[in-house]
Amino acid sequence: xxxxxxxxxxxxxxxxxxxxxxxxxxxxxxxxxxxxxxxxxxxxxxxxxxxxxxxxxxxxxxxxxxxxxxxxxxxxxxxxxxxxxxxxxxxxxxxxxxxxxxxxxxxxxxxxxxxxxxxxxxxxxxxxxxxxxxxxxxxxxxxxxxxxxxxxxxxxxxxxxxxxxxxxxxxxxxxxxxxxxxxxxxxxxxxxxxxxxxxxxxxxxxxxxxxxxxxxxxxxxxxxxxxxxxxxxxxxxxxxxxxx
Numbered sequence: 001x002x003x004x005x006x007x008x009x010x011x012x013x014x015x016x017x018x019x020x021x022x023x024x025x026x027x028x029x030x031x032x033x034x035x036x037x038x039x040x041x042x043x044x045x046x047x048x049x050x051x052x053x054x055x056x057x058x059x060x061x062x063x064x065x066x067x068x069x070x071x072x073x074x075x076x077x078x079x080x081x082x083x084x085x086x087x088x089x090x091x092x093x094x095x096x097x098x099x100x101x102x103x104x105x106x107x108x109x110x111x112x113x114x115x116x117x118x119x120x121x122x123x124x125x126x127x128x129x130x131x132x133x134x135x136x137x138x139x140x141x142x143x144x145x146x147x148x149x150x151x152x153x154x155x156x157x158x159x160x161x162x163x164x165x166x167x168x169x170x171x172x173x174x175x176x177x178x179x180x181x182x183x184x185x186x187x188x189x190x191x192x193x194x195x196x197x198x199x200x201x202x203x204x205x206x207x208x209x210x211x212x213x214x215x216x217x218x219x220x221x222x223x224x225x226x227x228x229x230x231x232x233x234x235x236x237x238x239x240x241x242x243x244x
Contacts, residue, residue, distance in 0.1 A: 050074050053094055056105060057112045063154035068123045070116065074099075081168055083111050085118040087129050092119060101167050106151070106160035106208070113147035113154075120146075136181045144188050145195040152203075158196050159208040165189050166213045189217055190224045197232055 057072040070090055077095040085092050092115040102108050121132055121139060132139045144165070148158045169185030182188075196203060208214065218225060 060154045064150050070119050085115045087122040106156045107164045109151040109156035110161040110164050113150040114143050117143040117146035137183045140182050144192050157208050161192050163211050163213040166217045194228045
């Protein structure tokens, strides 16, 4: 009996580490607890990201007199750096995996403005919904430039659109037909730059042009930027000459 008990005891000790390891936490699973929370400061101490997203979304919709109801949510999904608009429910969802890429209100304003632009199109009805599904790339480009208009009217710097896009826009090898639902990031970035140059050129001289992501955009796309600026100046000079 003693020998049996000893054997069982040894097996228990040997098994214990394996059992404990099955409940171990990696560094990414670390749980941070907000301290000093009371009933008086609860809203200031918790859900800060949710409040920020909702506040900026409302700023954009109010500044642009948008009369379409659009709920905005944050969904916990740490590995999904994305934001989406549901064409059926008219809900905008920002996944928590995108938040680490956002450094300021201007960048968040672009993300939300882009989704609000999609939502405005979705409100066009079933035919518009089908058109968006059939030509997704066109409407992604449209949402980018529309987002710039929305965020500028709400008081945000549109260079944040290029900065945010340079961080997260994919650059697929092929974006033909249905091979990819979004245009290449370079196409989207230069389209946004052109839109800002034509409609909001003063922002190109703002301090935000010293952001490392914006400088990277200028370096990578120097040739395309030069072409856009030359074409813009040519059109501008032609228009001014015709007005004389």
